[in-house]
Amino acid sequence: MLDFIHNIQTKVYFGKDVISHLDESLRPFGTRVLLTYGGGSVKRSGLYDKVMTILKDGGFTVTELGGIDPNPRIESVREGVRLCKENDIDVILAVGGGSTIDCSKAIATGVYYEGDLWEMCATKHGVLKALPLVDILTLSATGSEFDAAAVISNMETNEKLGSTYTYPNVSLCDPQNTFTVPKNQTAAGTADIMSHIFEGYFSQTNDSDLFDGIAETVLRSCIKNLPIALAEPDNYSARANLMANSSMACSGMPEYGKQKTGWPCHAMEHELSAYYDITHGVGLAILTPRWMRYILKKDPSCVWRFAQFARNVWGLEGDDEMALANAAIDRTEEFFKESGLPMNLTELGIDDTHFEAMAAHANANGRFALGFVPLTNEDIVEIFKASL
Numbered sequence: 448m449l450d451f452i453h454n455i456q457t458k459v460y461f462g463k464d465v466i467s468h469l470d471e472s473l474r475p476f477g478t479r480v481l482l483t484y485g486g487g488s489v490k491r492s493g494l495y496d497k498v499m500t501i502l503k504d505g506g507f508t509v510t511e512l513g514g515i516d517p518n519p520r521i522e523s524v525r526e527g528v529r530l531c532k533e534n535d536i537d538v539i540l541a542v543g544g545g546s547t548i549d550c551s552k553a554i555a556t557g558v559y560y561e562g563d564l565w566e567m568c569a570t571k572h573g574v575l576k577a578l579p580l581v582d583i584l585t586l587s588a589t590g591s592e593f594d595a596a597a598v599i600s601n602m603e604t605n606e607k608l609g610s611t612y613t614y615p616n617v618s619l620c621d622p623q624n625t626f627t628v629p630k631n632q633t634a635a636g637t638a639d640i641m642s643h644i645f646e647g648y649f650s651q652t653n654d655s656d657l658f659d660g661i662a663e664t665v666l667r668s669c670i671k672n673l674p675i676a677l678a679e680p681d682n683y684s685a686r687a688n689l690m691a692n693s694s695m696a697c698s699g700m701p702e703y704g705k706q707k708t709g710w711p712c713h714a715m716e717h718e719l720s721a722y723y724d725i726t727h728g729v730g731l732a733i734l735t736p737r738w739m740r741y742i743l744k745k746d747p748s749c750v751w752r753f754a755q756f757a758r759n760v761w762g763l764e765g766d767d768e769m770a771l772a773n774a775a776i777d778r779t780e781e782f783f784k785e786s787g788l789p790m791n792l793t794e795l796g797i798d799d800t801h802f803e804a805m806a807a808h809a810n811a812n813g814r815f816a817l818g819f820v821p822l823t824n825e826d827i828v829e830i831f832k833a834s835l
Contacts, residue, residue: 448652448654448655448656448704448705449652449655449704449705449706450704451703451704453700453703455593455594455614455698455699456595456614456616457592457593457614457615457616457617457618458472458616458617458618459592459593459617459618459620459694460472460617460618460619460620461620461621461690461691462620462621462622462687463621463622463623463683464621464623465619465620465621466497466498466501466583466619466621468617468619469498469501469502469540469581469583469619470501470504470505472581472616472617472619473502473505473507473538473540473581474505476537476538476579476581476616477537477538477579478505478506478507478508478537479507479508479510479534479535479536479537479538480502480507480508480509480510480536480537480538480539480540481510481511481512481527481530481531481534481536481538481539481540481554482498482502482509482510482511482512482540482542483511483512483513483515483527483539483540483541483542483543483547483550483551483554484511484512484513484515484541484542484543484547485513485514485515485516485517485543485544485546485547486513486514488585488627488628489542489543489585491627492585492624492627494542494583494585494624495542498540498542498583502540508534510530510534510536512526512527512530512554515543515546515547515550516546516600517546517726517727518546518598518600518607518720518724518727519546519547519549519550519553519597519598519599519600520599520600520601520602521564521565521568521599521600521601523550523554524550524553524554524557524564524568524599525557525564527539527550527551527553527554527557528554528557528558528564531554531558531578532558536558536578537578537579538578538579538580538581539551539554539555539578539579539580539581540581540582540583541580541581541582541583541615542582542583542585543582543583543584543585543586544584544585544586544588544589544591544636545586545588545589545590545591545592545639546589547582548580548582548584548589548591548592548597548615549589549591549596549597549598549599550597550599551580551582552577552580552591552595552596552597552612552613552615553567553568553597553599553612554578555577555578555579555580555612555613556575556576556577556612556613558577558578559575559576559577559578560575565601567610568599568601568608568610569601569606569608569610570610571610571611572610572611573611574595574611574612574613574614575611575612575613577612577613579616580613580614580615580616581615581616581617581618581619582615582617582618582619583619583621583624584618584619584620584621584624584690585624585625585628586625586628586632586636587622587625587628587633587636587637587640587686587689587690587692587693588635588636588637588639588640588693588727588728589636589639589693589697589727590640590643590693590694590695590696590697590698591615591697592615592618592620592693592694593615593618593694593695593697593698594614594697594698594699595611595612595613595614596609596610596611596612596697597609597610597612598717600720600721600724601721602721602724605721605722605801606721606808607717607718607720607721608717609713609717618694620690620694622683622686622687622689622690623683623686625686625689625690626680626681626686627680628680630677630680630787631726631787631788632726633673633676633677633680633689634673634677634728634732634783634786634787634788635726635727635728635729635732635788636689636693636728637669637673637689637692637728637786638728638729638731638732638735638783638786638788639727639728639731640665640669640689640692640693640696640697641665641666641669641696641735642712642713642728642731642732642735643696643697643701644662644665644666644696644701645712645735646708646710646711646712646713647662647701647702647705647708647710648662648663648666648701648752648756649708649742649749649752649756649819650702650705650706650707650708650752650819651706651819652704652705652706653751653752654704655703655704655705657703657704658700658701658702658703658704658705659755659759661695661700661701662701663756663759663760665692665695665696665701666760667760668688668689668691668692669689669692670760670761670782671688672684672685672686672688672689672692673685673689673786674785674786676689677786677787706817707817708817708818708819709814709815709817709818711738711809711815711818711822711827712731712734712735712738713731714809714810714814714815715730715734715738715805715806715809715827715830715831716730716731716734717809718801718805718806718808718809719734719792719797719805722801722805723795723796723797725795725797728788729788729789729795732783732786732788732789732790733788733789733790733791733792733834734830734834735779735783736776736777736779736780736783737830737833737834738830739753739776739779740773740776740833741826741829741830741833742819742820742822743772743773743776745820745826746820747769749819749820750768750769750772751768752819753768753771753772753775753776754768754771754772754775756772756775757771757772757774757775758771760775761774761775761778763775763778791834791835792831792834792835793835797835798835799831799832799835802828802831802832803824803828805827805831806824806825806827806828806831807824809827810822810823810824810827815827
């Protein structure tokens, strides 16, 4: 097991009706609030009205930034920073899923950033000075409610880039707020949760027992609870487990003590979203089984990890590790397909036009040279092609 640092700075209220803690979560930071949210779902669900009632009753002054896109744009970051400066905002309240929270993190740091805001998003850096941030989570997917990272898109340059910004000060996580999430978004969000686990689980470190166990538990929980949530959208237990999985999967903890991997599927999917603006979790569900098959074929010595995945996650048995590995990959692909997700890029109207440029950008500075199985630009192109 390798050394690690645990430093998660977010206070989490998890459970039914935790919106009751909203006033006390905001008030220590001030009364001038920038309220951020995405499309109309927050208003259709009635959550917007609940939030506004609490803010009004509490004497908060509210400035709104709505319409944040599922792949949040640099334009929204710029507008949010402008609103914060013009209205002397004390605290940001993000109501939504990972996209809204990601955008709000970039806004919170952008207020203090000297220079071009896209430069801030395109630069790798640590946690930055930021306005306080409180969020109300409405989608189980990215884990942005529990980490400092965010991913921002620039559609003019076909770039979707992740960096570190700021931790939410407080996250209010009520599984009831996910009851109205449509089936396709529920499935895509779960694919994202699982991918967060896969990216660190498939590591060359083989003795981080505790954190492998956490990773495998999250995967088993997703496999158990997604079908229930799809069949019974208001099943609290299923929704609660998926929400807890979301926070744990991207907290960094499942990767503690393990060699870094470069997160290849996320890097490849960010290229797809940057060029085609597709749903992040859908792209991950398509890419992941193809990446698994490709690296297993390229380097069969990695079969041990896939066999462990087969036994501990899918409950498969047998002594032939290669057979177990392939069966586990098949089960993973079937799970995504049975969840109603598209399973090839052609369904999304994507062809091979940009594959070489996408591969070069994803693997900039040899990002994947030290991965679980090292990948070249040519390897990435082949994975894209296998996903058509």
